[in-house]
Amino acid sequence: MDSKSTYTTKQGKLILSCLKKHKKEHFTAEKVHVYLKEQGTSVGQTTVYRNLDKLVKEGVVIKYAGGEGQGACYQYIEHPESCATHYHLICADCGRMIHLHCEYLDEVTAHLLEYHQFSMDKFKTVIYGLCRRCEDRMRNANK
Amino acid sequence: MDSKSTYTTKQGKLILSCLKKHKKEHFTAEKVHVYLKEQGTSVGQTTVYRNLDKLVKEGVVIKYAGGEGQGACYQYIEHPESCATHYHLICADCGRMIHLHCEYLDEVTAHLLEYHQFSMDKFKTVIYGLCRRCEDRMRNANK
DNA sequence: CTAAGTGCAAAATGTTTGCATACTT
DNA sequence: AAGTATGCAAACATTTTGCACTTAG
Numbered sequence: 647m648d649s650k651s652t653y654t655t656k657q658g659k660l661i662l663s664c665l666k667k668h669k670k671e672h673f674t675a676e677k678v679h680v681y682l683k684e685q686g687t688s689v690g691q692t693t694v695y696r697n698l699d700k701l702v703k704e705g706v707v708i709k710y711a712g713g714e715g716q717g718a719c720y721q722y723i724e725h726p727e728s729c730a731t732h733y734h735l736i737c738a739d740c741g742r743m744i745h746l747h748c749e750y751l752d753e754v755t756a757h758l759l760e761y762h763q764f765s766m767d768k769f770k771t772v773i774y775g776l777c778r779r780c781e782d783r784m785r786n787a788n789k
Numbered sequence: 790m791d792s793k794s795t796y797t798t799k800q801g802k803l804i805l806s807c808l809k810k811h812k813k814e815h816f817t818a819e820k821v822h823v824y825l826k827e828q829g830t831s832v833g834q835t836t837v838y839r840n841l842d843k844l845v846k847e848g849v850v851i852k853y854a855g856g857e858g859q860g861a862c863y864q865y866i867e868h869p870e871s872c873a874t875h876y877h878l879i880c881a882d883c884g885r886m887i888h889l890h891c892e893y894l895d896e897v898t899a900h901l902l903e904y905h906q907f908s909m910d911k912f913k914t915v916i917y918g919l920c921r922r923c924e925d926r927m928r929n930a931n932k
Numbered sequence: 933c934t935a936a937g938t939g940c941a942a943a944a945t946g947t948t949t950g951c952a953t954a955c956t957t
Numbered sequence: 958a959a960g961t962a963t964g965c966a967a968a969c970a971t972t973t974t975g976c977a978c979t980t981a982g
Contacts, residue, residue, distance in 0.1 A: 653936055653981045675972080690939040695972065697937090711854030717971050735907050746905060754897050762889060763921035764878050770917040778906035796956045796961050818947080833964040838947065860946050
């Protein structure tokens with residue numbers, strides 16, 4: 647079944663390790679590219695895109711629509727298997743990702759399936775909003 | 790406070806009415822553009838973007854990350870003030886969007902806020918998964 | 933050796949900007 | 958008349974593709 651053969655390349659490792667190292671941040675393809683360049687381990691941006699795609703397909707990394715200006719963001723996922731049982735909340739402001747294990751939310755998935763015939767993909771779904779820190783900060787900063 | 794003066798233009802009306810007419814569909818800027826062209830009431834795409842932006846700022850329309858290929862999607866909102874705004878489910882396979890009004894899901898938002906100090910942005914959050922049709926099809930097609 | 937991966941430059945998208953012209957009020 | 962809005966073309970940003978070259982297994 648696993649018809650895809652894959653080589654382990656220097657570039658691939660660099661990209662993955664970059665994401666691992668920054669698993670709490672918004673990281674776009676470009677950021678990865680720049681980061682590696684600054685480390686003196688430059689990787690072509692095409693390669694960055696291609697490897698990120700691969701990682702996403704492998705389920706090692708998730709991809710989601712980033713903030714306003716930028717393009718897609720990628721984040722390393724610790725335990726791909728366990729991600730099936732939890733949700734990802736992303737703070738639209740600071741970019742922090744919160745891995746939320748919560749039985750209550752599991753009911754939601756069941757509800758969607760039972761009442762709306764929709765089988766939610768917890769892996770791909772990302773809940774956007776504001777974490778408390780940012781919400782507070784915004785409130786104080788009036789704006 | 791309302792320092793913005795605004796003219797009511799033919800194009801602006803066309804764009805808004807297009808979104809109103811299609812409030813149940815994915816509608817990208819390009820779709821609006823094409824739709825109007827086909828109606829014989831062509832509007833420059835720049836104008837489409839500018840008007841959509843304006844509508845979003847006015848809160849008449851929401852903007853959210855669309856499916857895989859396409860760019861941002863826009864949708865007319867009936868009652869901007871109401872927190873009973875619905876959720877968007879997107880089928881990862883056929884791309885169909887389901888607008889889901891469901892009180893149960895509103896509890897979810899409350900739950901996230903109360904128990905996890907996370908204020909969810911329903912406008913921006915999109916739930917990915919498979920609609921029944923596609924789920925069935927996949928099952929049958931084995932694969 | 934061979935298939936897979938790399939990286940450049942170029943193309944394809946999606947969106948924004950500059951600017952002269954046209955329209956609203 | 959004065960300030961907005963329009964629409965074209967060009968600029969941008971992000972991501973993808975074509976292709977010759979390199980590398981992992």
